């Protein structure tokens with residue numbers, strides 16, 4: 001097979017394979033992907049005690065993939081994505097707590113997503129016109145302001161204790177897993193489609209050389225704005241979903257900047273700009289943190305362990321561990337033909 | 338103001354960098370469907386003029402008109418969409434994207450809702466064929482030879498479907514055969530109705546190609562005429578240190 005050494009392994013460098021969202025996937029990649037997907041879908045069957053954890057990981061996969069479509073592509077690094085999901089969760093909570101505890105989910109859910117997108121744009125709009133560092137700073141500030149606001153308006157938000165009037169999706173962990181898996185799969189698929197499309201390529205080009213994209217006749221501000229919307233919509237969905245997952249919305253689990261940093265770490269470990277990498281890394285991250293390290297190290301020391309692991313992985317593989325594995329599998333196919 | 342005969346016009350353009358006057362009260366127009374040579378020694382201000390036209394730099398003073406509209410200081414993408422494209426002096430492809438996707442970025446429509454388009458595929462393929470890159474579509478720009486990288490830059494600019502194309506030192510670093518091929522290509526663009534401005538250090542290589550030459554020196558227009566007239570101009574010769582033109 002005549003393949004230049006510098007060919008991009010993930011873009012059409014293979015002689016055979018099936019096209020998946022305009023990407024050639026070789027047999028090894030396809031096989032591993034299929035096994036992982038089947039394992040994920042059947043978690044409640046082969047590991048019932050893990051169903052709850054993986055249900056939570058489904059939501060975090062949504063967060064990581066959503067972050068990736070804007071920040072992983074354009075390199076406009078958002079430190080404030082928990083502000084977007086938090087805005088959605090708090091909208092659901094505030095409506096049920098302050099307006100009507102029986103308000104139907106089909107009203108609160110879409111409202112929450114809309115509020116999240118609008119809130120996100122208020123912060124992002126001015127900074128998207130500027131450069132990456134301003135965007136990072138303003139998104140960071142958005143979380144800090146929102147977290148403070150929860151405490152300032154504790155009459156409505158119930159401060160640190162949070163609001164527990166939100167209905168829980170279900171107490172059946174198997175059903176909980178599938179209720180979160182379905183949106184996770186749909187959203188990841190949709191984001192993967194955008195990433196592989198012309199729009200996703202433009203977002204990636206912006207991340208490499210914004211001036212050159214302008215020279216292509218493309219309004220980079222408008223692309224960044226819509227990239228941000230494509231990110232904020234699923235973030236809002238994930239946030240509202242998380243509210244119904246816990247049934248209690250409080251700042252620590254939903255809003256504080258630590259949550260945003262976790263999203264970034266997950267995306268970086270998975271491989272920025274790949275969508276599937278960040279989504280997959282969410283399962284890895286939560287499994288290590290909430291299952292492995294919690295069992296061996298307890299609820300506090302596990303944080304030290306998980307961040308140490310993230311640090312080591314990023315030093316060893318700055319491009320992202322999962323992306324590297326994917327490329328490795330791709331080259332297996334390339335060399336054998 | 339521009340008319341149908343002069344699609345691009347620069348009026349009293351001035352650009353200062355701190356205390357340095359890089360372009361000084363420069364006025365010129367580009368005639369429809371001509372190949373205009375734009376020459377001047379190192380640091381004469383040629384690229385700065387182009388940067389001001391493209392909106393990459395905002396001029397200190399003066400105006401730029403494109404197809405009768407004033408475009409001074411306008412966003413680059415708007416100017417490009419009005420039919421003016423520029424190939425920079427330095428190749429700056431998206432290094433992490435294939436040759437194919439590099440051209441694609443310049444071919445796609447300016448809409449965050451246009452996720453796919455079959456037209457683009459056709460445009461990409463025919464431009465690649467035209468610029469001799471059809472076998473390199475899957476490779477990264479880094480593995481192209483110098484002339485190939487320059488050709489990629491031209492393919493990208495053409496993908497925006499310009500009616501005026503500014504080429505900043507397209508021949509730099511090319512050998513004689515490559516210069517001849519590219520000159521042939523440039524004549525072909527003109528035959529298709531594109532107006533061209535070709536920047537170079539000197540007249541060598543341009544003599545046969547251009548219809549008209551403007552000479553820039555220290556930010557000012559020194560001469561404007563046919564290649565023969567300009568080559569004979571004494572002020573031009575002295576600016577180039579005795580006959581280096």
Ligand SMILES: Nc1ncnc2c1ncn2[C@@H]1O[C@H](COP(=O)(O)OP(=O)(O)OP(=O)(O)O)[C@@H](O)[C@H]1O
Nearest residue numbers: 354359377378379380381382383384385386426538
């Ligand atoms: N961004 C900038 N900031 C400060 N000075 C600049 C800048 N760009 C250009 N200059 C200066 O302006 C003058 C004109 O530069 P310019 O690049 O336009 O010349 P040029 O004719 O294109 O030269 P060359 O043939 O070397 O490409 C030079 O003295 C250069 O140092």
Ligand SMILES: [Mg+2]
Nearest residue numbers: 383384385426
């Ligand atoms: Mg120059």
